[in-house]
Amino acid sequence: xxLLYRLTSxxxxxxxxxxxxxxxADELRFHKEAYIDDLVRRGVTxxxxxxxxxxxxxxxxxxxxxxxAARGLHLLDELQQDVRYSLRQxxxxxxxxxxxxxxxxxxANLAVFSVVYTAxxxxxxxxxxxxxxxxxxxxxxxxxxxLTAPLDFFDFEQRAASFxxxxxxxxxxxxxxxxxxAERVAGARASSGLFDVFGVxxxxxxxxxxxxxxxxxxxxxxxxxxxWTRRYQQASTIIGQTISLSGNAYTIVGVLPExxxxxxxxxxxxxxxxxxxxxxxxTRRDARMLRVLGRVRPVVSLERARADLxxxxxxLATEHPETKIGTGVVALTDQLTREVRPSLLILAAAVGALLxxxxxxxxxxxxxxxxxxxxxxxxxxxxxxxxxxxMRQMLAENVVIGLLASLGxxxxxxxxxxxxxxxxxxxxxxxxxxxxIDTTTLLAGVILAVGCTTVCALxxxxxxxxxxxxxxxxxxxxxxxxxxxxxxxxxITVEVAFSLAILAGAALLGRSFYALQSTDPGFDxxxxxxxxxxxxxxxxxxxxxxxxFYDAVLERVRALPGVEAASVVDWVPLSGFGASIGFTVPERxxxxxxxxxAELRVVDGDYFTTLRIPLVAGRVFERGDRNGAxxxxxxxxxxxxxxxxxxxxxxxxxxxEREGLVTAEIIGVVGDVRExxxxxxxxxxxxxxxxxxxxxxxxxxxxxxxxxSEPGAxxxxxxxxxxxxxxxxxLGPIQTMEELVDTSLDRTRFYAWAVALFAAIAVLLGGFGxxxxxxSAVIQRTRELGIxxxxxxTRADILARSAGxxxxxxxxxxVAGLPLAFAAGQIVRQQLFGxxxxxxxxxxxxxxxxxxxxxxxxxxxxxxxxxxxxASVLREQ
Amino acid sequence: xxxxxxxxPGTLDMLILKAVSLNPLHGYGVLLRxxxxxxxxxxxPQGSLYPALYRLEHQxxxxxxxxxxxxxxxxxxxALTAPGRKRLKEETAGWNRLAAAIGAxxxxxxxxxxx
Numbered sequence: 001x002x003l004l005y006r007l008t009s010x011x012x013x014x015x016x017x018x019x020x021x022x023x024x025a026d027e028l029r030f031h032k033e034a035y036i037d038d039l040v041r042r043g044v045t046x047x048x049x050x051x052x053x054x055x056x057x058x059x060x061x062x063x064x065x066x067x068x069a070a071r072g073l074h075l076l077d078e079l080q081q082d083v084r085y086s087l088r089q090x091x092x093x094x095x096x097x098x099x100x101x102x103x104x105x106x107x108a109n110l111a112v113f114s115v116v117y118t119a120x121x122x123x124x125x126x127x128x129x130x131x132x133x134x135x136x137x138x139x140x141x142x143x144x145x146x147l148t149a150p151l152d153f154f155d156f157e158q159r160a161a162s163f164x165x166x167x168x169x170x171x172x173x174x175x176x177x178x179x180x181x182a183e184r185v186a187g188a189r190a191s192s193g194l195f196d197v198f199g200v201x202x203x204x205x206x207x208x209x210x211x212x213x214x215x216x217x218x219x220x221x222x223x224x225x226x227x228w229t230r231r232y233q234q235a236s237t238i239i240g241q242t243i244s245l246s247g248n249a250y251t252i253v254g255v256l257p258e259x260x261x262x263x264x265x266x267x268x269x270x271x272x273x274x275x276x277x278x279x280x281x282x283t284r285r286d287a288r289m290l291r292v293l294g295r296v297r298p299v300v301s302l303e304r305a306r307a308d309l310x311x312x313x314x315x316l317a318t319e320h321p322e323t324k325i326g327t328g329v330v331a332l333t334d335q336l337t338r339e340v341r342p343s344l345l346i347l348a349a350a351v352g353a354l355l356x357x358x359x360x361x362x363x364x365x366x367x368x369x370x371x372x373x374x375x376x377x378x379x380x381x382x383x384x385x386x387x388x389x390x391m392r393q394m395l396a397e398n399v400v401i402g403l404l405a406s407l408g409x410x411x412x413x414x415x416x417x418x419x420x421x422x423x424x425x426x427x428x429x430x431x432x433x434x435x436x437i438d439t440t441t442l443l444a445g446v447i448l449a450v451g452c453t454t455v456c457a458l459x460x461x462x463x464x465x466x467x468x469x470x471x472x473x474x475x476x477x478x479x480x481x482x483x484x485x486x487x488x489x490x491x492i493t494v495e496v497a498f499s500l501a502i503l504a505g506a507a508l509l510g511r512s513f514y515a516l517q518s519t520d521p522g523f524d525x526x527x528x529x530x531x532x533x534x535x536x537x538x539x540x541x542x543x544x545x546x547x548x549f550y551d552a553v554l555e556r557v558r559a560l561p562g563v564e565a566a567s568v569v570d571w572v573p574l575s576g577f578g579a580s581i582g583f584t585v586p587e588r589x590x591x592x593x594x595x596x597x598a599e600l601r602v603v604d605g606d607y608f609t610t611l612r613i614p615l616v617a618g619r620v621f622e623r624g625d626r627n628g629a630x631x632x633x634x635x636x637x638x639x640x641x642x643x644x645x646x647x648x649x650x651x652x653x654x655x656x657e658r659e660g661l662v663t664a665e666i667i668g669v670v671g672d673v674r675e676x677x678x679x680x681x682x683x684x685x686x687x688x689x690x691x692x693x694x695x696x697x698x699x700x701x702x703x704x705x706x707x708x709s710e711p712g713a714x715x716x717x718x719x720x721x722x723x724x725x726x727x728x729x730x731l732g733p734i735q736t737m738e739e740l741v742d743t744s745l746d747r748t749r750f751y752a753w754a755v756a757l758f759a760a761i762a763v764l765l766g767g768f769g770x771x772x773x774x775x776s777a778v779i780q781r782t783r784e785l786g787i788x789x790x791x792x793x794t795r796a797d798i799l800a801r802s803a804g805x806x807x808x809x810x811x812x813x814x815v816a817g818l819p820l821a822f823a824a825g826q827i828v829r830q831q832l833f834g835x836x837x838x839x840x841x842x843x844x845x846x847x848x849x850x851x852x853x854x855x856x857x858x859x860x861x862x863x864x865x866x867x868x869x870x871a872s873v874l875r876e877q
Numbered sequence: 878x879x880x881x882x883x884x885x886p887g888t889l890d891m892l893i894l895k896a897v898s899l900n901p902l903h904g905y906g907v908l909l910r911x912x913x914x915x916x917x918x919x920x921x922p923q924g925s926l927y928p929a930l931y932r933l934e935h936q937x938x939x940x941x942x943x944x945x946x947x948x949x950x951x952x953x954x955x956a957l958t959a960p961g962r963k964r965l966k967e968e969t970a971g972w973n974r975l976a977a978a979i980g981a982x983x984x985x986x987x988x989x990x991x992x
Contacts, residue, residue, distance in 0.1 A: 005937045027953045034905040056923050063924060070931035
């Protein structure tokens with residue numbers, strides 16, 4: 001009650017501030033005059049009375065200040081003053097340097113935070129995302145997880161009681177024609193439960209029913225809202241219309257809600273969904289093809305769901321001994337973030353270390369600033385300013401610095417957000433498109449910046465208010481204060497140590513990047529064009545028609561001027577896709593026949609000349625290698641070495657698991673090619689001729705074209721040829737092989753550049769820190785240095801002495817940073833390529849460059865010390 | 878020895894409350910009234926009067942109103958509020974208890990020593 005009264009009293013005074021001030025002045029004037037009148041009445045002269053009144057009253061302004069304080073108004077006044085004063089102080093001195101340094105640190109942290117938060121922490125965009133799991137089948141012998149066979153999936157679905165619903169899909173691409181130009185769309189053959197797992201209902205029509213999980217399902221399709229908008233202008237009559245997918249007609253039965261997206265759908269979010277019952281393999285137990293997702297019942301733990309599925313898979317193993325599997329269940333979030341987590345942690349660690357460096361730097365600046373203002377503070381204390389008031393003012397200054405730094409950091413993060421999102425998306429960071437710099441980020445920035453400033457300011461305050469002789473400390477500004485410099489030296493050491501660690505990480509990642517970039521992929525990437533051809537499957541089933549189509553395309557492309565060679569392959573190297581095949585070598589006497597896996601590519605003889613994959617032994621495919629002729633294959637050196645050692649592989653036979661078993665003779669050995677990515681060393685590989693069955697199984701192919709010169713000019717002509725032969729073929733981008741290689745480097749490049757950028761900032765900050773300490777030491781000690789010079793010290797002595805203030809802590813920092821650098825090596829180890837985490841050369845170079853930065857930063861300002869004129873210094877005091 | 882006594886800490890508020898309890902007074906009037914009711918024994922330093930007045934007003938123990946002074950000048954008059962009256966009663970009782978106790982204690986000490 002009393003508190004409330006006081007608050008309204010304060011508010012009244014604050015509100016009618018002018019009235020309060022006038023009233024106060026009137027009241028005091030009245031009092032003084034009444035007093036003087038009284039004195040005069042008692043016989044004192046008016047002049048004497050006025051003098052007495054003035055003496056007794058003291059300063060009216062001081063009294064007014066007290067009266068305002070009695071009303072609580074001083075709090076408002078002082079706050080306003082503090083803020084105004086802070087801004088004025090910032091404009092002078094190093095305030096803005098502190099703001100800039102912290103902005104850099106905070107901005108970098110916000111940017112990384114936004115990526116890490118979106119990729120690792122933001123809940124999936126589905127209801128109750130914590131109950132979503134990813135289910136895989138597990139090979140019992142190797143413990144490796146793989147995709148699930150359709151029949152196994154249906155058994156899981158029927159028996160698993162811990163799940164509300166299970167869903168499965170296989171992700172084919174479709175060639176969509178009609179109602180506009182042909183286009184390639186991502187698709188899914190989905191089980192009826194998949195939409196329920198995601199908790200999504202069509203906005204129009206229906207999803208799939210259980211009958212459509214079985215073979216013989218009617219060709220129906222559910223389409224995305226985006227596709228409905230793009231090709232059908234959201235026509236409400238869409239249900240019941242037909243859509244042509246890869247040349248087959250499907251009836252549209254449903255449209256999904258706008259914005260339905262799931263990072264769980266691999267490799268892309270489908271735009272067209274068809275029932276799983278349409279898949280030719282839906283009744284197989286040996287086709288590992290489905291990705292399975294599940295929604296666990298409420299209150300059922302992950303462990304119980306896991307145990308449930310384990311029991312089912314054990315039961316299945318007895319029922320179907322030929323396909324024994326186990327199961328793996330992981331939370332969907334974990335599964336989606338598992339791969340990217342270590343790489344993002346690199347960024348987080350680097351940017352965290354950068355923040356430490358920035359804070360160290362800011363604390364150093366603040367200490368310097370406070371030391372310079374000691375005189376001011378002492379003067380104000382002497383004039384009667386309250387100690388508490390001074391501290392509060394310093395606090396206000398730091399809050400202002402913190403707020404400005406958070407705004408600066410936020411602006412920095414916002415400005416760089418576009419580049420960041422693009423780079424993160426290219427680097428395969430999940431959900432990169434959802435990254436945003438929003439109010440959450442701003443809030444994080446304010447907390448971070450104000451927190452950092454407070455820590456820095458506390459460090460500075462503790463340092464500068466250490467008890468010592470006030471008078472001396474305040475006014476004898478030329479006094480040397482080694483203790484204070486020691487703490488700045490410590491800050492330098494910390495800055496250098498952490499900068500060294502980031503630099504080490506950056507150097508290792510950078511070397512990996514260059515190692516990767518200069519890795520020989522096993523073929524000549526220059527002057528090669530590639531594009532994916534997807535003729536509508538209905539009209540181009542595997543067989544003569546498809547064969548004829550590709551022959552026609554290739555013939556006309558080869559006839560183009562400037563084309564050296566052209567060929568097709570099911571998956572071009574470095575595309576990120578591939579297919580493998582199991583095989584055995586039959587004729588090794590006495591040895592058990594061990595099954596092996598190899599990458600399989602279906603090609604013709606021109607493929608090797610087009611990509612310039614060297615033929616090591618034997619011959620390539622020829623026209624005679626057709627149906628009816630003996631089945632032949634070509635193997636790569638890895639396979640030849642692994643299976644036949646030094647003996648020749650030519651003429652040996654492989655038994656290949658395709659539509660039963662195919663025995664084929666090896667007619668050639670070619671060089672190894674890095675099929676998946678530059679990072680993955682080549683494994684065993686088999687090339688089968690596209691002219692012999694049963695190799696051509698699906699319609700899409702990558703065409704490769706080698707040109708004599710810069711290939712870009714040929715793209716329109718190639719596009720024209722394809723469009724003329726098949727207007728319903730959606731032509732994807734025609735890329736050069738060099739672009740493809742470059743894209744495959746995106747991921748490595750992203751982390752290498754990001755960490756390199758942080759390292760550069762950290763090293764610069766460290767350098768500036770050293771520079772600042774030496775520079776202010778030289779200024780503070782001008783007199784001492786002058787005396788030393790007068791007493792006969794050489795310029796070299798002076799130079800070494802001054803630079804030592806920066807060099808020594810920097811070198812200590814380098815030594816202290818070594819274990820941190822090793823730790824950094826461990827953090828980045830998983831991402832390294834062609835360089836060890838403890839690579840001596842890299843670490844030596846890192847240490848040398850850090851030390852060099854330290855030396856330069858220390859000697860530049862130190863050289864100023866040698867120009868001190870002893871005579872003028874001595875005259876000064 | 879001066880004939881005026883030093884003010885004990887905390888007693889100024891009590892004296893102001895007492896002064897304005899009789900009739901509303903302006904600041905200078907409070908000063909004169911305290912001098913008068915203490916038979917010139919208590920002289921309030923002018924500098925400490927107004928902070929005390931503002932504080933008491935802020936606490937709601939007295940209220941202020943502008944009015945005309947004896948010589949027709951605008952002055953601010955302070956009067957006791959209900960909480961102020963209550964506080965004055967408490968403080969007076971407390972003071973009397975304290976004064977009696979201290980007086981008794983001091984007298985007793987003298988008697989005992991002489992006996």
